[in-house]
Amino acid sequence: MNDKFHYKMYKSREKWVVIGIIALSFAVLGISNNTVAQAENVPSESNKGDQLNNSVVYESKQSAGDNQSNQKNTNTIETKSDDKSQNKTYDYRYDFKYGPTFDTKLNQNYHYNNPQGYSNDIQSIVPKFDENGKVRYWELYYLSNQYPNNYSNGNSWYGLKTSDFVHFTPLSDENDATSKDNVAIPDAAYIDQNGKPVEVSDNNKNGIPWGFVATGSVIQNDAINGRPLFSKDEWGNSIDSNAKLAFVSTFGRGEKTDGIFLAYSNNDNQFHPYSSKPALTQDIVGHQESSDFRDPYVTTNGHNLIMYVAGGVNQKMFTLTSSDGINWKHSSKDDVDLGGLDETPNIQTVNGQTIMFFSAQPGIWYKLGYTKYVTGHFDDKGIFKRDGSIKNLDDGFDYYAGNFVKIDNDTVANIGWLGSWIYTINSGTGVQHAGSFTMPRVIQYNGKDAMTIPIEPGQAKLESTTKVNSKNNVVSVPSSKKVDIDYDGTTNKKISLVRNDHNSITISFKNNKMTVARKEDKNVGNGMNITGSTSLENIKIKHVVLYVDNSSVEIFLPQLKKMFTVQDVPNEASNQPYSLTTDKSALVKISSFSGNVDSNYINNLFSSINDRFNQLKSRQSVNANYVKYVSNNLSHATTYISKANDASGDATANVYLAIANYYLSNANYWNDVLDGRNNVNSSPNNQAARTLKSTKRKLSAAKRKVNSDNSQLAKLRQSLKKRHSKKTLKKIKAQYKKQLKKAKTDKKAYTKLLAKEKIIIKYSKSLSTISKDKKYLKTTKSKAAKAKKTVKRHNTKKNRSAYSKLVKRVNSLNRAIRKAQRFINSNGWVVR
Template sequence: MENRKLHYKMYKSGKTWVVAGICTVSFGLAVLNNHVQASANENGENVQNVQSAGSNTVTVAGAASQTDSSSNEKAGSSSSQEAESTTQSGATISSSASVQQSSSASTSSSAQQSVGSSSVTVAQQSNSSNSAASAAVNPNDPKYDFNYAPTFNPKFEQNFHYNNPQGYSNDIQSIVPKYDANGKVQYWEVYYLGTQYPNNYNYSSHWYGLKTTDFVNFTPISNPDNPTSKDNVAIPDAAYKDAQGNSVEVADNNKNGIPWEYVATGTVIRNNAINNKPLFTKDEWGNPIDSDAELSYFSTFGNAGNQKGIYLAYKNKNSQFHPYSSNEVVSSSIVGTQPSTDFRDPYINTNGHQLIMYVAGGLNHKMFTLTSTDGINWSHNANDDIQLDGLVETPNIQTISGQTVMIYSAQPSVQNKQGFTKYVTGYFDKNGIFKRTGPITNLDDGSDFYAGNYVKIDNDTVANVGWLGDWIYTPSIWNEDTFPGILHAGSFTMSRALQYNGKEITTIPIEPGQTKLDSKTKVKSTKNVVKVPSSKKVEITYEAGTNKKIYLVRNAHNSITITFANNKMTVARKEDKNVVNGMNLTTSTSLNGVKIKRVVLYVDNSSVEIYLPQIKKMFTLEDIPNEQANQAYSLKTDKAGNVNVYSFTGSVDSNYVNGLYSSIQNRFNKMKSRFGSEASQLSSVYYANRNLKTAMSYINKAKNLNGDATANVYLAMANYYLSNANYWNDESSQLKVDASSVADRYVARLGKAKSSYNKATKELSAAKRKMNKKHSRANVNAYNKALTAYRASQKTYSAFVNDVYKQSSLALKDTKRKAASAKRKVSSDNAQLSKLKKAMKKHHSKKQAKKLAEQYKKLTKQAKANKTAYSKLVKKESAIVRYSKEISTINRDSKALKTAEAKAAKAKSVAKKHKTRKNKAAYAKLAKKVKSLTKAINNAQSYISKNSATFR
């Protein structure tokens, strides 16, 4: 009995895979000989096994040929003889772990194998042929096991994120809208890179196709009933063949051969992208190409890991992508000699009369820019290349709210395990070529949102799907040495809607469903622990925006710590069990000067996405379960707040969104009525109303797009804004409406108004000095602008002085009422104590005496508390009286000061013109009054500033 298992340990540097193949062989009997050899003939003839009795040979052959012919001959009669045609460079792996490169090897016309020996052949067939092989095969060879159990292992599978059906997945290739006859979007096609059979070949990959109508639910593009069917493979890798030599991925009607090998990243455009005229009508073999066919330009690698050129393929209706020609259409030679050979991941758009291709330069730290009028003949102008930093990949260009941006993937710090999605702002020049103007900025501040893709929804919105992972450490997860029995990993990030706010791209999460509140916990410190299972949304709201920490702990080897301090959010992930070299990582993002009071966590089996609604930033982390699938987190935080845990339920359709809107709007109306005239001054009411209005705008957009899938994106965005409105309603509900609380809020507004008034006063004085020094038009305009701002701030301040005066009067009245009530309680307590004291002097039983003593003690404690409360109210009443007096002084004297200043200015003018004793005395008297009023106002303002807590 003999058992063999091939293990592959893979990682990727840039786009170059490094692979170690380990073959383990075990016998029930003694091992006589063990030798692994890969050989190749440089002329592409025959590769053979020659094996003596009792020996064991594994031939690992990888095809690098792009020819259209291959032969598999079965030689011999009763003996098992085998020959396979391949063209490759070889490598020899012996049991002593030595590795040798060979450019040639001896060949013969036949392969001999003695009875009793066994052979395992793991050979990549020529990719340009789909013919069946007649060679004898070992049915136990893992090469032919396309249902290999570890490639379906669910341990890393997500709950509300898309999971690839088998094997691995990575870069998102293109998102293509599909329109009906009326120009409405029926659905979007989403293509991504996949390695469906990682146990078969190391250097292989394909494009897998999906459909989606909402960026939440994704279904296989052609055969949803069988996700692993080759019908769903958009661009195949011909290396995969069954025991009979039939291709596992190439469609039956894809008859002209597959010239490429390892498929990599690219882009999809329309055949009629330029002026609605087809670029191509026939392929190299004369097959027709539809005028509206999809064209894919994609980079490739050889099945030995070497980089190849860019190929072109086309897709007619309901077909797999077919090769346009047997050769690449663009090679790296077009950009000349570069520091690195990196030349991959083409992205194409059009300026209306030509195609423009942006090709990632990888370690060249740039994007190459090529142009073509026919899609075949391309030219390169080095002056159009876009200079960037680090290892750069997967370019994409979008225009959002008038701002053009190039979004790309980058690995600026491989040694620190950092890979990001970044963008730069720019514009299209007169030739439609992107020109960079802005700095490099993170799109997602986490390390595991990588190689995503984008599609325009409208002029202000772009939908986005990303790969949840990156090339730095994710491949180390993808091997059976680290996680035995698992060769299945790969999912999408949660989809997002991207917008531009005039300064930066902002993110709106497209949530995977309706939210249902599971639990609501008020926490005070890290002593309060909240259990968070997988597949949950967690919303943490804080009473203050001060420094804080959030701890998510699965076990001693797996935790996430989120720290808010020094205008930064710092995320530290600990993951040092069952992962090669560990996944420990610490990285930070700016908070844009905002004090964070609300944090949303989207927690799934293998990821945590941290969202900050106040600044619309997302931070994506891959966090694999190192012990068991769907292991729950324990959540703690060191500051007081509320932790709400939600489940995702049904779909976010129009019925749900409209119902949610009505519910939140009704609650808002009640809240607004509760605050009366103060409602217009409350930020929570303002933001709730603003989010409700925005939600309604998207609801109306969706309503006007009946039958268009774009409506689902608008409903998701409406759902987001309704969630925000609900949060602000919650904030309003926590506000007290008693007179003192209302007065206290007005005092806070008065303080802000005074600060603005002081600032405007200083700016006006500075503008006046500058204008007097140089009377230019610019200085005059600046002065007039400062004067307008000063008058507005003065008006606002005066209005709040009046408001505070009114509210202080109401608060004083309310406090007097409460003080009177408290005084009555004190009097009642004293009367009861006196009565009890008299009763205790009488003769009682021991039991009754004890009871009276306990009552007296309890009443004494109550009386003390009531007396303290009364004393506080009396003190507060006195403070409010003084505060009201000072406010009255400001209110009264400000008006008097305005009149006195006007009279003094007039008197000064008269005294200057007619220098009589009477005029001088009149001016001096008015000037003294102005000074006195100013001093009184300043003293009053100083008092109210120092005693802003009077009403608390």
């Protein structure tokens, strides 16, 4: 019933067309209730504030925390400081440095941010090869509305490049993130006050035939057996044999035509239209319930091109084939039935299993959008045939319209859009600038499910460990952190993240499910209160990882390799910290990210974790299962370290190092379990005692080495005093030099262990000091309070002196406790 209504309204071409299009989720951001209804290229002055919920305030709102955005993957733009609103001749629609399009309120710290305007779908991720066939970097295209103040009913493709999926730079002009050279597919609607398009590059002299663009995909001109599909366009311009081809869905505006256009890019220039007309329109699939026909994904079977086009509310992916890229055929028997509102198809084969990934919504008014997948196979014509049931790739509310690229036969890299066009963009936040990527992920297949591994943005550095005994213990979690929560094995538990009275996320584990409830009921139009869940597959969750940033929390369960992505729009201040509580005993570890996950870091990390494991597994009564978990994770890490070494000089090595980092993090976690460090009931004193015992054992072994070295050196010195042939003397001198070097190394190691022993002993004494002095402090404070009352009643010299001594004692105890605590905080590494 609703689908027909949407279809009718779309066909009517009246104002409600916008609502119809939005309700169908045409994978396009920036379509507001008023702008599509306008026939002009620029919204009228009276409509300039009428956006979605009619409550947008056009002013730049920046807080003290707004400048904390991580510059390694965010392009900062300096906006104009003069007050243009006082100038009557000033028109904000033509100011392409207009403040709100750069407002950093929603900017993430370690996620990529759109440099201006807002953005959504990831279009394509394309490997860029060098002359030796190695991947130099990947080109990534995403949908962006760079100039929402100028024309809201418009979209472009923006281009980036990355060699690790963590750091991103503009595709062409790295010095100016908003340069039109970085616009891969432009929209001619964005014009300056002279009517000149600001996005169209000089190479596009034949005009832009499409309206605003939406989702599509990129392939190579020579994708079929190295044979170029096109050599010239409609105007006679040459098309390089290795040019990039983009098939992109577009929506008509004015006299512009709906359809899927073909564009090409020579030498990484801005894409140029192949023709003034679409390559194909919905007519090719015949009459459908809805006019949905968009988001083409194009691949090849080695002989022909195959295109999968989203049918949206038609609840299917249309399948088309072509031998030349222009003449396409449709066979309804090849269409993929999926159910629901389906978008953005993509097909990858992982570990021998062919998978169709796609975006889906159960219904527009539910405020939900998921990235899903379904398994299948290729028939003898290379066409996808569905076999399995539909599953979620990420169970969260805000992981949508992503894209995928093959790393090897077992691994696919993936990035999604973090947000929802239903409530993220211009929905009462007062912000025209929104849109970021999810954390990059690796997708693998275990024979049953698609599994996710996060690619962390740097080296995780542990900053604090807090033992939480009850929900009364509150841990402050700043933005831009990784949070590990370790439980002893309780089944039912609840984690609460509270920013303020209006922003909170509650994570509950019960009845074999993880349920996530988000509260946001202040600034976002119609609110963002929503609840979802994911199956725990009968696994008792011991370890929960939270990747916390300014406007998102990504929940990761390492035991299941599952993620749950939640956007949390800050409505009071950017980078406002969370207060974390949990109703069951746990250890809460907070880490920050720094540096790069390179080969040196990974090799050193592997060595330290492996050495520790070898010591731990030699203990008596160790848990055999935990030993197996560490061993398996180290084995996986070894595999990917080897792959990274083999891929030296190729960007894929960075992905392998990221996977190795994940497995080493897991191995380290289970090492901690073996060592009792993740036991919330284990006291710091016990931990220090274990570490001291281990250190003394190492110290004893190191001392034996030093004594042995000294003995060997003494023998060699005696030998050097005797008469020898030149050859023998040379040999003895070489042995002595080698032994001397070894002796220095061993002595240095022994000295370090001595220093560590002293620190551990002082650490233990500091713990004792705190424990003892806190008891004395409590008693002394009580006595001081009584003495104070006595002075008030009987202000004698004797009473004042007694009170003064007690106050000094309180201050002395406080100083001793603070000093001991500072030492513990600075030297906590000794018990980790």
